[in-house]
Amino acid sequence: MTPAERAYELVNGFRLTQMVHAAVELRIPDLVASEPKSAEDLSADTGIEAGRLRRLLRALVAIGVLRDEGGRYSNTEVGASFREGVPRSVRPLVRMLVPESYRNWDFFMQTLRTGVTGQSLAHGATLWELIERDPDFGARFNDAMAGNSEAVAGFVARAGDFTRAKVVVDVGGGEGSLLAGVLLAHPDLRGIVYDLAAGLVQTPEYLASHHVADRCEIVEGSFFDAVPEGDVYLLKDILHDWDDQKATAILRVCRKQMGQNARLLVVERMAPTQVIEGPAHMNATTTDLQMMVQLGGKERTREELEELFAAARMKLDRYTPGGVWQLVEAVGV
Numbered sequence: 205m206t207p208a209e210r211a212y213e214l215v216n217g218f219r220l221t222q223m224v225h226a227a228v229e230l231r232i233p234d235l236v237a238s239e240p241k242s243a244e245d246l247s248a249d250t251g252i253e254a255g256r257l258r259r260l261l262r263a264l265v266a267i268g269v270l271r272d273e274g275g276r277y278s279n280t281e282v283g284a285s286f287r288e289g290v291p292r293s294v295r296p297l298v299r300m301l302v303p304e305s306y307r308n309w310d311f312f313m314q315t316l317r318t319g320v321t322g323q324s325l326a327h328g329a330t331l332w333e334l335i336e337r338d339p340d341f342g343a344r345f346n347d348a349m350a351g352n353s354e355a356v357a358g359f360v361a362r363a364g365d366f367t368r369a370k371v372v373v374d375v376g377g378g379e380g381s382l383l384a385g386v387l388l389a390h391p392d393l394r395g396i397v398y399d400l401a402a403g404l405v406q407t408p409e410y411l412a413s414h415h416v417a418d419r420c421e422i423v424e425g426s427f428f429d430a431v432p433e434g435d436v437y438l439l440k441d442i443l444h445d446w447d448d449q450k451a452t453a454i455l456r457v458c459r460k461q462m463g464q465n466a467r468l469l470v471v472e473r474m475a476p477t478q479v480i481e482g483p484a485h486m487n488a489t490t491t492d493l494q495m496m497v498q499l500g501g502k503e504r505t506r507e508e509l510e511e512l513f514a515a516a517r518m519k520l521d522r523y524t525p526g527g528v529w530q531l532v533e534a535v536g537v
């Protein structure tokens with residue numbers, strides 16, 4: 205790619221996002237999964253007029269989502285990753301992020317200038333208020349989070365120190381997918397998923413379908429008030445949702461409940477101190493801006509996390525680098 209082509213690609217990103225979103229909403233990657241289909245076939249399946257649909261299909265070929273086999277369309281490997289129910293499917297993320305955050309980013313300049321979230325400017329509500337008032341969006345959000353956590357649960361289960369634990373509390377655990385992964389890897393552990401009511405709507409079904417419901421309790425509440433008693437506290441993608449003051453408040457509430465041998469396992473994308481070009485750092489740095497726009501939160505460096513721990517009478521005990529998410533374990537001091 206020439207520098208000019210790359211520059212154009214960067215400007216064009218908003219169109220690509222909408223094309224992929226349309227493909228996912230119309231289930232095109234699912235519809236062509238078992239056999240290649242023509243624009244007419246897909247028009248009949250989706251109810252979209254064939255001429256307009258063909259224009260979308262050929263654009264999806266140009267960006268590497270579909271393949272054109274003599275007028276019949278099939279998935280590339282990228283297209284297949286948008287199918288429902290495949291391991292690490294990107295579909296839930298598309299269905300959560302695009303309808304909600306696309307509008308937030310329209311206010312990015314205002315957020316940069318004032319610090320007011322694009323979320324509040326676009327929706328007139330915090331993310332958690334939006335989830336509460338729109339159960340359909342809430343379900344999409346919870347599913348997207350569960351998909352993310354499934355991808356990282358094996359790493360956390362292997363790398364985390366659960367040696368002295370009996371009860372693991374997934375703080376702001378949503379559907380409980382991280383906890384389920386940990387419990388499946390450690391058959392002697394029991395767990396508690398702790399979240400607001402809207403975060404817990406799909407949790408019973410998720411835990412049952414992953415065969416850990418008999419070892420799990422579901423507790424509703426706010427982590428600004430209290431957390432249940434346990435030996436290991438999991439916080440995945442929690443601290444980055446909040447500014448330093450609120451993140452410290454959450455850690456203090458956990459610390460208050462932590463016994464002498466209790467551990468706190470933070471699973472987050474870490475902000476790089478020395479950024480390099482490429483996918484390794486693109487995820488953390490763009491998610492950092494996403495947190496600014498959506499929630500007023502941020503991705504933190506290891507040093508910034510250590511400062512939060514110190515403010516909550518904790519210290520970093522172990523750091524295990526992963527892929528997208530890193531594991532940071534803290535203990536009380």
Ligand SMILES: C[S@@+](CC[C@H](N)C(=O)[O-])C[C@H]1O[C@@H](n2cnc3c(N)ncnc32)[C@H](O)[C@@H]1O
Pocket residue numbers: 332349350352353375376377378379381382398399400402403425426427428439440441442445
């Ligand atoms: C970014 S999601 C992460 C979910 C889950 N930990 C994961 O990574 O899959 C943040 C979670 O925090 C929950 N949450 C937000 N405010 C909360 C509060 N005050 N008390 C408890 N949970 C809260 C949300 O409902 C949501 O499930």
